[in-house]
Amino acid sequence: MGSVGFWLGTRRMRQLRKEELHELVTERLQRLDRRFTGGRRAIVELLIDAGHPVTIRDIGEMRPGLARSSVYRNLVDLEQAGVVRRIAVDDEFSRYELAEDLTEHHHHLLCVKCGKVIDMASPAPLERELDQAVREVSKAEGFLVASHRVDVLGVCASCRSAGYG
Amino acid sequence: MGSVGFWLGTRRMRQLRKEELHELVTERLQRLDRRFTGGRRAIVELLIDAGHPVTIRDIGEMRPGLARSSVYRNLVDLEQAGVVRRIAVDDEFSRYELAEDLTEHHHHLLCVKCGKVIDMASPAPLERELDQAVREVSKAEGFLVASHRVDVLGVCASCRSAGYG
């Protein structure tokens, strides 16, 4: 709801009803001879509900029924199927979120104190600049560009009020 | 050397002679009651010479004399002293580079096939957009912005000629 082009916090789901999403996920998994089982469904639902990147630990706590090893294996499969995306935050554990084409292109605010990750939309002017810059690079370097990401590092509101920064 | 604002590959050192750099590093370590020992010197020199982010493995191979554990410990100290910076690349190991205030503000091209990281300067218009966007965010969220980073994901020239995408 940023006034000038940004919106923050829980990301809105692209106009996909849950049934459509499930159909889509099922299809993507089937391409790899994988099934949309209960465990995988639980993970996808959790990611939808969370609306922001979550850690394996988060998943374990919110879905105690699932074995850790299955969560790991499922995330690998879901990532290969293009359903989820793994993101790296410095010195933290891996975090996962739904793939961008199931939600919307966005970037992240990273709290360097507590590790929280907040979603953030990207203003069109910024994206235009990025695309142009990226185009130049691909030409100059022979680098085939697939995507980009922007992370803003800082201290989140709750850590600030807790005495930091 | 990019023709339109980007330059690629080995980053140029800010106008700091090696002596100055050593002085600076020594001073920053001293603030933490740490010494600029041979092992730490070796790591810093290696990072200067590399001119791009390196992994712990790289360091181990290029400086076989240093014990792994010392490399880890030294990198922690050097990072705390603000001499090096740790960067996260998806599913890869940690990589380290010299802190930006010892070099120049820049971003990264990440090869998703081989994990290579290529330094890339950022055009002024892009930085302006980023700064503006970032300013909005900080206001809207109560998020205290410290810095930002941009990663471009894709396939590097050598992986492309090796048969990928």
Add this chain to the structure above:
DNA sequence: CTACTTGCAAATGCTTTGCAGGAGA
């Protein structure tokens, strides 16, 4: 029925730590 899945436990591999001897100032 035939593959894919799961849970459990063991293994893997990067990273961290304890400790005793070595080195910087």
Add this chain to the structure above:
DNA sequence: TCTCCTGCAAAGCATTTGCAAGTAG
């Protein structure tokens, strides 16, 4: 000489894998 540093080996810990039983289609 008082700390900090280093190497070695052992410990930690997130992640991966082997295997036998469960389950989707």
